[in-house]
Amino acid sequence: MCGIVSIIQKNNLSPKLEILSNMAQAIHHRGPDSEGHFIKDNIGLYHKRLSIIDLKTGQQPMKSNDLIIVFNGEIYNYIELRNELIKDGFAFESNSDTEVILKLYERDGLSAINQLNGMFAFIIYDLKQNIFVIARDHFGIKPLYFYEDKNLILFGSEIKAILKHPSVKAEANYEMINEYLTFQFTLHTETLFKNIHKVKPGHYMVINLNDFSIKQKQYWDPNFKIDMYHTEEYFIDHLGQLLEDTIKIQLRSDVALGTSLSGGLDSSLVTMLSSKLMGSQIQTFTGAFKEGLEFDETKYAKLVAEKSNSFYNEIYATENDFIENLNKLIYHLDEPVVGPGVFPQYMVSRLASTKVKVLLGGQGGDEIFGGYARYTIAYLEQAIKGGIFETNEEAEHIVSLKSILPNLPYLKQYIPMMKQFFKQGVYDDMDKRYFHLIDRSDNSLAYFSQDFQKDYDKNKIFQRFQELFNHPDTLSYYNKMTHFDMFGSLPGLLQVEDRVSMAASIESRVPLLDRKIVDLVSSMPAGMKFRGAEMKYILKKAIKHIVPKEIISRKDKMGFPVPLHIWFKGKTGEHINDLLNTQKCRERGILNHAKINEMIQSEREFGRALWGIISLEVWFNQFIDN
Secondary structure, eight states: OEEEEEEEETTOOOOOHHHHHHHHHTTGGGOBSEEEEEEETTEEEEEEEOOOSSTTTOOSSEEETTEEEEEEEEETTHHHHHHHHHHTTOOOSOOOHHHHHHHHHHHHGGGGGGGOOEEEEEEEEETTTTEEEEEEOSSOOSOOEEEEOSSEEEEESSHHHHHTSTTOOOOBOHHHHHHHHHHSSOOTTBOSBTTEEEOOTTEEEEEETTTOOEEEEEOOOOOOOOOOSSOHHHHHHHHHHHHHHHHHHHTOOSSOEEEEOOSSHHHHHHHHHHHHHHTSOOEEEEEEOTTOGGGOOHHHHHHHHHHTTOEEEEEEOOHHHHHHHHHHHHHHHSSOOSOTTHHHHHHHHHHHTTTOSEEEOOTTHHHHHTOOHHHHHHHHHHHHHHHHHTOOTTSSOSSOHHHHGGGGGGGGGGHHHHHHHTTSOTTSOHHHHHHHHHOOHHHHGGGBOHHHHHTOOHHHHHHHHHHHHSOTTOOSHHHHHHHHIIIIIHHHHHHHHHHHHHHTTOEEEOTTOOHHHHHHHHHSOHHHHTGGGOTTHHHHHHHTTTSOHHHHTOOOOOOSOOOHHHHTTTHHHHHHHHHTTSHHHHHHOOBOHHHHHHHHHHTOOOOHHHHHHHHHHHHIIIIIIO
16 A cells, blocks of 8 residues: 655656655655655656565566556455466566566556456556556545646645645635535546546546547446346355455455454454454454444444454544544545544544554445445335336336335434435436435535525536436446445545545555456346345345354444534534634635524534535635645
């Protein structure tokens, strides 16, 4: 795990080492172990290394013949690829996965990218062809951003590195701020900063250094062609084997590793399999709050730790921790995304960094296997609609009213979401209905100024949503929802996963996000993997002999809740009140301060809308005002 930076000067001037170094220093936390740089003509590369594989000889930038690479991430199948390359006559000077990428590219060119199993973002400078090859892993687990103007093309693992270049001015992208208020993440490649973009997951870019033209190509997309020939038993067996295979190769490390254990299904699975496959005790790390049982899953985490014979570590985060770290969190995120769960994740990462350098977690399981309550809510409405209108939108009845009844108790804690959903959009087209389920703007916009609201165009945001939701291969409502979450909301969660771990200088691995697993699950009939609208039905079947039954049968999914509404009645409320009533905040003119103060003084509550406003204001303070 590392940080990478690159400068391409279009005016043929040589990049200054001081500027390149300053950009890299901004992401020193990503790679505190060693560093290196390469400057030739109008090209500059810089690498900050966190040593995980081949601690002695894996330094970067790495050169092989006419190729130079800077690489962030891990290639899990590097041993198999290395052995294959040796058979083809390639010699290696290191035992690193970085050199494997170079040799594979030397042999196969751009088709090498699709052979990589891992999380990665890399830049290859091909001196012979005079091109830059930039690639990002299938799901965007590892970040990479770029900026272009008439004189420059810049790349960086984090936005803050790009902002360190003297030619780049931090400017707010208000159109994307509108998207953030709608979803608490942004779609596609845009960011909250003008002119700074994300390299797309599952894509590579080729920059011709003769004319600086850029070509981009998608090398992977999940296959939603449904396999109607195999049985449920086949899929269950195959899925179980793939889960073991992917965790086995992701345990490859030359440094100590552990697992992030929440007590939920996904992290429990990763912990149980990791312990089994390592054949030795593993460190687990759990976070919670003392404000009530609804903020504490430690009893489940302790159960899994005991069953897996693991070393159990826990941290109870406090209100003072939150106040002290709020600014740091937004700074490390680069741009605010998702909810307040980022705070306990950060605290767990800091705890883990005291004992291990690599952390495996269950991120991605909800998106792949349908683990969100909103899927069940959506199918409850789908079943009612079919019953009323005697129609069926999906050619087969994935969920009937009768079959969904046993799974409705999961929805007890989601009554507020259901009330909001059934107020509007019921029985509309699938895309409009799911948009209503995830749209948070109705609770947020009232706290923004009239001038700001005038530029909020929900129709435009919905059209951008439709581009992701209505994938041509996703015929069922279920597949449309999971596809959107995989490529809409999951990138925001992965951004959090990357930043909170890298802020503590540890590597976070997400073994459930394996291409083979996703391709298998995408090919399953929707009715098979979401039988009776039971969340994660097929996953539970595949792991029932691995994970304790107390975990599989849980109906109280938590999702790392934070007791902010309790803290808001004390010091946290005072801190937030001060933050949102500064002269600078008022001069910005985007908030309705009278409405916010009314809410703070009367309700003393803390919801997702307020979290979004607070995060946005801290972001303005950190990046735009500064």
